[in-house]
Amino acid sequence: MSHTYEYPRAALAVDCVVFGLDETDLKVLLIQRKLQPFQHAWALPGGFVRMDETIDNAARRELEEEAGVSDVYLEQLYTFGAMHRDPRERVVTVAYYALAKLSDHRIRAATDAMGVGWFALDALPKLAFDHSEIVSRAHERLRGKVRYAPVGFELLPPRFSLTQLQRLYEIILGTELDKRNFRKKILSLDLIVETDEVEQGVRHRAARLYRFDRRKYDRLAKQGFELSI
Amino acid sequence: MSHTYEYPRAALAVDCVVFGLDETDLKVLLIQRKLQPFQHAWALPGGFVRMDETIDNAARRELEEEAGVSDVYLEQLYTFGAMHRDPRERVVTVAYYALAKLSDHRIRAATDAMGVGWFALDALPKLAFDHSEIVSRAHERLRGKVRYAPVGFELLPPRFSLTQLQRLYEIILGTELDKRNFRKKILSLDLIVETDEVEQGVRHRAARLYRFDRRKYDRLAKQGFELSI
DNA sequence: TCAAGTTAGTGTACAAATTACACTCTAAAC
DNA sequence: GTTTAGAGTGTAATTTGTACACTAACTTGA
Missing domain, CATH: 1.10.10.10 (Winged helix-like DNA-binding domain superfamily/Winged helix DNA-binding domain)
Known part of the structure; x- marks a missing residue:
């Protein structure tokens, strides 16, 4: 039986919730969007997955490119595929969460330089897309995981x-x-x-x-x- | 600034690990592939996500179409995107796991009729693609979750x-x-x-x-x- | 040099939860 | 009515979790 492969292709993205801890708060790293949609709004670092890289690699690459963050604990969180989560068209995003050492001078330096911001988890600005939902789920996962894993x-x-x-x-x-x-x-x-x-x-x-x-x-x-x- | 959306599009699939329990074993529902690749091999029920449905819906639809299974507990598990997990081309799959009541006569009847099989988890045949890895991860998740959630x-x-x-x-x-x-x-x-x-x-x-x-x-x-x- | 301020570091008694363990009861099948 | 198969039940010992308050060490500034 011959067979050709014709099926829809979704745009596939990654988004990362990067957590950091200071003396009093759990913080999340956000970047300010330069382009439409949600121009100027704060958003999670992320971007599209390339055909020649794994999803994990895409997450690490975007973290490095968009936020100057590398060498962090990174774990896949959940895949979000609601129909209109991106107003442009159908985009499915694989969300990750990362744990960064705010005490690490390289992280400090990189994130200072790139126009990204650390926001306390309980005082986040309005976020682009469904990124608030992603952050909530990441926090929930971290709360659960910290009790039975050495993260x-x-x-x-x-x-x-x-x-x-x-x-x-x-x-x-x-x-x-x-x-x-x-x-x-x-x-x-x-x-x-x-x-x-x-x-x-x-x-x-x-x-x-x-x-x-x-x-x-x-x-x-x-x-x-x-x-x- | 004008902007056109040009980025790679992955083929996006779903795969489901359906668990059932009999007197002595945890079982997994498998279907036998009719087409290449992995023709005749056992595999998880699943298929491609359509552009007009959510990923969750795709999982439920494929469960119904391929295995006659409906009305089950369904939860997203993990997204697998290794480069060559599908020998044809790049396919990213969002894996789910489902919990079915083997005692439910509708499930029994549907799965009897459709040429699908229930296999004890500790005696699975060789599976197509990376489906063994997906089953392992689903089992791990179930083991973890059953202790703190009423699943x-x-x-x-x-x-x-x-x-x-x-x-x-x-x-x-x-x-x-x-x-x-x-x-x-x-x-x-x-x-x-x-x-x-x-x-x-x-x-x-x-x-x-x-x-x-x-x-x-x-x-x-x-x-x-x-x-x- | 000493007084004040700030956090580090330490033990015990009580309550609650977990573990180990073995026999009688009930119903069906023969 | 005897056998068989699993249902159903309590207690004591141990372990784990909780509540609770003071002294020690170091820094700073008067």
Whole structure:
């Protein structure tokens, strides 16, 4: 039986929700659109997928090109294909979320230079297309995932204090945690280990810095260990 | 600034992993391909997305057309876009997973008639394309989700015994559970309620049948309640 | 140098949840 | 009426989670 392949082709795009964490807030990186539609509106970094690259690659490329962001944790989130989400024509977008270390000077420098903005998640401007919906879903996913996967560390510098880690969970989960109970639990996992470094340049007692032992985690995970925070 | 829209267009498809549960196994519905490529090989039901339907609709339509399956729980899983996953050309597929009640006579009848097959998850034949990878990811998602969301009930008839429910969790999670502890925990949630019906046609003491109180669950979920099994 | 300010760091008692475990009850089939 | 198959039930021990408040270390500025 002979067969020719005739079927509709959608324009396929990617969009990325890049999260960053500062002292008090979870932030999202946005870019201001230069072109119609939604000219001048804030939007997620993203663009069309090329025929010679995977979708993951398209996401990384657009992050680099549009926002100067590279070397981040990146995970596919959901594919949005509502009929009129783009007023021009049918565009299906594969959404990703990324976790960036705001403390990373390269990220700071790159995003400062390119006219992009970091916005607190609870004070976002109106966004282009269905990007608000994408951000909501990304936040939801992050909230869920942070409790059973070691993704939070992607938002922190490689060495961090236990207070920083606690703040991270408080900010993402939106709850207050008890300091002593948190430390007890975290340290009992034996995956967050002391270093001989301490916080620098603070005007109070310097906190001891810890690091996440990813090797150990990976080893345990292979043996069926399940994290739970 | 004028602008014309010139970008590559990928062929966009959907594929569905339909799960069903019998007495001893989690099963997956497969169809045998009639055409090249992978002619005669078993594959997931699926097909191309049309320009005038959403991706979700495409998934439901293909399920109905190719496998006679309708009225199932359906959730988007992941989008697969490796370069050569389809040997003909670039095809990106949005994968879904569905939970069907094998006890539903309509499902039974439809799938019997259409030359489709139910295969135990741990004894699948070789599959076309990257469909094995899609099935793995669907199974992983189901295992994760069944513990904090009430999706298991989608695999059971509306009235079920506690033993059936326990088997469901044992089969999906791949662990044995203690009968008394399981019942204590499940009933303490107060979401699985007794009916006045009992199992029929068994050659031993008939088990009492229960139902899941979805209204109550939805109400609690809105107030921030989180299920955990 | 000392007083004030700021965050780091630490333990215990109580409550709640989870685990381990074995027998009697009921109905059908023969 | 005996056998068979699974239904149904409680308690004690252990583990885990929760509530809670003070001292230690360092910096800054008077």
